[in-house]
Amino acid sequence: MPCKGTPTPCSPLKRLLFRFVLKIFYGSIVVEGTSNIPKTGRPCIVCANHSNSLTDALLMVASIPAKERNMLRLTAKATQFGHRTFTSWLIESAGTVPMKRRKDYTEGESTDNTDVMQHLMEALELGDAICLFPEGMSRYHPTIAPLKTGVARLVSDVLTRNRNDPDFEISILNCSVTYMHRQHFRSDVLVTFHPPMTFTPKVNPRFILPADAPTGKEPLMSMCHSNPAQISSGTIDSPSWDLVRVAKLAARIYVPLGTRMSLGDHVRVVRTFLEAFKAAEDGPVDEEHLEEDEKTPAETAELAELRLDLNTYQDQLVRWGIKDDRIRRRPLPRHTILSRMIVRLTWSICLFAISFPGLMLWIPVFLTTFYAVHNFKKTGPVFDTWDEIAQYKLIYGLFSGIAVWIGSALITFPFTMVTFLLVPALMWMTLRWLEDAVAAFRAFTALLRLLLVGKPTLRDMHSRREDLHARVIRLAVQTIGLPEDPEAYFARQGGKEKGRVRGRWESGSRYFSIKRRRKRDWNETLRLYDIVDYPKEE
Incomplete structure (x- = not known):
């Protein structure tokens, strides 16, 4: 296929930033099935379940290897655009396309996405990959919401536009994202890319719309039914x-x-x-x-x-x-429990002791993040706020962490260059030691409870x-x-x-x-x- 895809200026820097904040917040991000990702230049729609607001989009960009795709065009609700916030800048600078949702507008206001869909079709014809969340919303509930038909309609429209090119093909790459605990620090994430579903005008003529039909319904239902089943098969859908x-x-x-x-x-x-x-x-x-x-x-x-x-x-x-x-x-015998308690407590105290200097750097980050999330939770009920907690923690943690980094470098002048390198290394090692210290103390308290029971x-x-x-x-x-x-x-x-x-x-x-x-x-x-x-x- 002659398409080379859209070049993405500064894409390596953006991906590096996304990976950095995600790898700090989550303990392990395990990505499966990267061999299923269509190569750059092959039109592809990445479809994933949507339970963690903006964090899902960052995860998609960070999980797809740059050598596989040089561009992943994101989509986001239009109400995220046009604000003087870091979130809005991040979304717009990544080439994200705004989608209008009916639920975000009052009756009578226009929610026409014709121009948006035209833009997405043109991007696909250039060989780009676009990312859509077919649920149409980020949700807190553990069950995948009914998927919208937008993906199927987009495939049908693109095939129709390229009906005279028998070699044209477009793929749907379904992806399952599983957060063990989506909003908790140092939890784990699984990203699974499934085998793509590929469509061509020659092999799938039933998805091509008649010349006088603005849209199609019945021929697309089989495509609509296969998406949720594949996405659900790789995650915890309850x-x-x-x-x-x-x-x-x-x-x-x-x-x-x-x-x-x-x-x-x-x-x-x-x-x-x-x-x-x-x-x-x-x-x-x-x-x-x-x-x-x-x-x-x-x-x-x-x-x-x-x-x-x-x-x-x-x-x-x-x-x-x-x-x-x-x-x-x-x-266990009482003496065995006591001896293990001594070992766990000693190890925990040692790790907390060597972590103490670095913890002084982490405390402003923890306090800032806790305060921001605490106030955010007050803005709405569980089902309307808890899917955005990780997003808030990532953003406030990033800003407060950078402030600590730069502040430490300025305070320690004339040793700024040394501190500039030493502070992030110390903060990372502190995080590693802190994880072990907390795990050891958790084991100590569990043994203590065994004695009490x-x-x-x-x-x-x-x-x-x-x-x-x-x-x-x-x-x-x-x-x-x-x-x-x-x-x-x-x-x-x-x-x-x-x-x-x-x-x-x-x-x-x-x-x-x-x-x-x-x-x-x-x-x-x-x-x-x-x-x-x-x-x-x-």
Whole structure:
């Protein structure tokens, strides 16, 4: 194809900035399926789920390798443009195209996007890739919103415009984005690019509109139906947060803590359990639904009962502040717990001590970000504000961090050049040490709670957990087809992609890596407690 795509001045600098702020905020960003990305010059529409406002767009730009695409043209709601803010400047300077949404305008105001669609079609014909979020909005809820038909219509219009070029082709590249905890510092992100769907005038003539038809409907429905299924298949798509909570616990029971598995494997295991529990969302099915549901009322009732028992078990763990992994093993002798507490506390104090100088640099960043987010939450309900928290943290964290960096350099004159290099290095290493210090202190407090709970209660919980484990394994192996020995299976599965270690030596050495902290639990964040609950959705 002769197209070379639109050149993008300063694109490497912008991508570097996006990657920098994302890699500071999120612990690991694991990208899968980059080989599926069409090369530069091939018209491509990148479609992704949209749950984290502007952060999703930054992630798309940062996740697509520059050697694969030299341009990713973003789209954003028109109300983000024309403001004297950093967010508005960032959106406009990245070549983003404004889209008018009906919900943002009063009745009678024009929401015509004809010129915008014309601009996007011309960009595609030049060989560019454009990014669309077919849900049409960023949402807090865990379920993917019904996808709009704009992507299918855009493909149809472009094919129609190029009907006389049999070699013309356009691809839809679906992408699934999964934030383990989208708004929490040092959480993890999975980005999965699926095999593209390619369309040409020759192979797909039914998508070409008749000369007298301004738009098409029925011929595009198959394309509209395939998008949500592919996007949903790579992420945690749930009708409620309660189901996400239960599915994550079931996955944790099925795959013991410390199993060497990639973030992608972890998300897929959680999603597999989630799909199974969805069947019990509304209770037992009646006879007329048996064919489509493929489960008997007894099986559905068993799933509903397991879900209830898992919820009760998780509630008890939350009250005690203990992870499931502490219950999995038989109660430890008192002297063993005390000795481990001493080791964890000593290690935590040492790490906090060497982190202290760097923490003085981080405190202004933490305070500024906390204050900004605290005030932002007051502006609206959970469903209208929580999808933008990460965006606020990224922006305010970036500005306050730069202010600390420049301020430190000016204060230490005439050693400015040394400080200019030393401060960011110290802040990064402090962050690494702080993660380890918090994890060690979290382990110390968990051991302390084991002492307070007492052996008799722990034995009862262990017996309950054994029963739950047997039922979860039965569900995993016999019903949903997961491997019988997950520890051995996931240790062999996959390669050495980021977010995964192979062997004891590599596992141990990664613990001291300056690049990132080696996590045993993908659910972990930079918090003193395990995050298993979510804000209410009133």
